[in-house]
Amino acid sequence: MKPGTARFQRAEAALEASVRQTIGSRKGQPKHAGSVRSLVLILGKAVPELLAIINCSQLVTLAGPARARVGPELRELSIISDGAMLVRGDRIEKVGARAEIEPLINAVCEVMDAGGRLVMPGFVDAHTHPVFAGTRADEFAERVAGTTYQQIAARGGGIQSTVRATRAATQDDLVEIAKRYARWFLRGGTTTIEAKSGYGLSVEDELKILRAIKRLGEDAETHLRYVPTFLGAHEVPEEYRSRREAYIELLIEEMIPLISEQKLAECCDVFCEQNVFSVAESRQILSAARTKGMRLRLHADQFSLSGGAKLAAELGTATADHLEHTDAEGIGALKAANVQPVLLPASVYALGSARYPAARAMIDAGLAIVLATDFNPGSSPTTSMPLVLSLASTQMKVLPEEAISAVTINAAYSLGRGEQIGSLETGKLADFVIHDVQDYRHLAYFFGREHAWKVYVGGRPAFAL
Ligand code: NIG
Numbered sequence: 001m002k003p004g005t006a007r008f009q010r011a012e013a014a015l016e017a018s019v020r021q022t023i024g025s026r027k028g029q030p031k032h033a034g035s036v037r038s039l040v041l042i043l044g045k046a047v048p049e050l051l052a053i054i055n056c057s058q059l060v061t062l063a064g065p066a067r068a069r070v071g072p073e074l075r076e077l078s079i080i081s082d083g084a085m086l087v088r089g090d091r092i093e094k095v096g097a098r099a100e101i102e103p104l105i106n107a108v109c110e111v112m113d114a115g116g117r118l119v120m121p122g123f124v125d126a127h128t129h130p131v132f133a134g135t136r137a138d139e140f141a142e143r144v145a146g147t148t149y150q151q152i153a154a155r156g157g158g159i160q161s162t163v164r165a166t167r168a169a170t171q172d173d174l175v176e177i178a179k180r181y182a183r184w185f186l187r188g189g190t191t192t193i194e195a196k197s198g199y200g201l202s203v204e205d206e207l208k209i210l211r212a213i214k215r216l217g218e219d220a221e222t223h224l225r226y227v228p229t230f231l232g233a234h235e236v237p238e239e240y241r242s243r244r245e246a247y248i249e250l251l252i253e254e255m256i257p258l259i260s261e262q263k264l265a266e267c268c269d270v271f272c273e274q275n276v277f278s279v280a281e282s283r284q285i286l287s288a289a290r291t292k293g294m295r296l297r298l299h300a301d302q303f304s305l306s307g308g309a310k311l312a313a314e315l316g317t318a319t320a321d322h323l324e325h326t327d328a329e330g331i332g333a334l335k336a337a338n339v340q341p342v343l344l345p346a347s348v349y350a351l352g353s354a355r356y357p358a359a360r361a362m363i364d365a366g367l368a369i370v371l372a373t374d375f376n377p378g379s380s381p382t383t384s385m386p387l388v389l390s391l392a393s394t395q396m397k398v399l400p401e402e403a404i405s406a407v408t409i410n411a412a413y414s415l416g417r418g419e420q421i422g423s424l425e426t427g428k429l430a431d432f433v434i435h436d437v438q439d440y441r442h443l444a445y446f447f448g449r450e451h452a453w454k455v456y457v458g459g460r461p462a463f464a465l
Pocket residue numbers: 129158159162271299302347374376377378379380
């Protein structure tokens with residue numbers, strides 16, 4: 001069987017039709033089969049019963065130990081040249097060389113010819129703030145003219161201005177706005193995001209955001225997967241400025257118990273920074289979340305060495321995020337406590353700073369680094385993981401293969417999803433991307449564009465060029 005033959009062209013046409021069909025279908029109302037030979041319903045979503053991906057120049061599987069990768073392991077991508085993959089329903093059945101997979105292709109099997117392109121797991125973006133109203137393009141222009149992010153925050157702009165816009169929006173508005181960003185993530189090859197609340201800062205508005213995230217995750221049109229995080233401690237809201245202890249009490253006594261009871265967030269995060277939440281306050285809030293069974297994350301040392309990394313180590317959080325100012329002592333503490341650093345170079349870039357986190361020192365110390373976008377309307381208005389890969393290599397000297405591990409398998413483990421996603425291995429969810437390049441290094445090398453050609457979430461077409 002050769003690519004370009006009539007059989008492959010027919011298979012490709014069938015897949016294109018299935019992409020159009022399934023993308024247009026609504027939950028519980030899959031369109032009729034006809035152009036798709038065999039569909040099964042998984043959680044109300046139509047997926048081909050059997051799907052073979054063949055002719056992959058590189059099938060980057062990330063197969064390896066069932067844990068986040070460290071040190072030299074970060075460079076081991078387990079690549080199969082001229083690889084192929086068999087998907088049954090929403091799961092990966094088998095990966096291997098073309099000769100191993102092709103004999104398994106039967107009459108009901110859809111065949112997707114990757115045309116000699118790169119195939120790899122979907123990106124897992126482990127730090128995003130994707131539910132908000134409005135933009136901050138006005139502040140962007142001000143920052144270009146010289147005002148700093150912190151100066152804008154101090155006069156009531158920044159996060160507070162997005163809070164005002166988000167409070168004024170309905171849950172339906174927020175879902176519609178976020179659906180557009182979901183399409184941006186998918187178009188870039190991202191199949192799972194961690195999604196923080198944090199632009200509500202009241203019981204009602206934080207619940208509104210977390211419920212919007214829940215709806216997005218359940219929506220049949222929105223193929224992206226969401227892992228919800230409660231970030232009510234993103235800022236002290238205006239109405240509590242003169243009595244911040246009362247806001248902390250509200251977080252601990254009302255919001256955290258309610259959100260955990262309603263199972264609206266898996267993780268809890270705090271913005272630990274000068275003029276935001278102190279180390280002592282962050283400790284108090286995260287300790288309360290822990291008693292409710294939430295996993296912990298922390299915005300740490302972003303603008304100053306404020307003790308965030310050390311606090312993350314003390315509490316044994318899953319991740320410590322940002323770390324632009326973390327020193328050798330902080331890195332040592334993270335290592336001793338097995339905390340994963342989540343590095344966010346796009347926010348450094350977008351703020352016009354040159355202060356990137358010490359990624360090389362962290363890798364050398366044996367930390368299981370993660371790279372993410374930090375998508376948000378203020379410090380990082382990008383959904384692009386290829387941009388993050390480029391910045392990681394050029395600005396932080398992270399090798400292309402280390403960066404690939406950081407945005408797939410390590411990111412998945414940081415979200416407690418390492419058993420399901422982040423690598424292409426038998427039994428895992430079929431979340432994968434065919435990129436329109438031949439080599440994984442091209443993702444960062446050809447910078448300033450998205451490379452995804454076809455994106456699948458749980459075996460289902462989620463984006464196609
Ligand atoms: O991760 N540092 C705090 N939170 C975001 C910024 C959010 C905003 O500016 O709206 C961050 O960079």
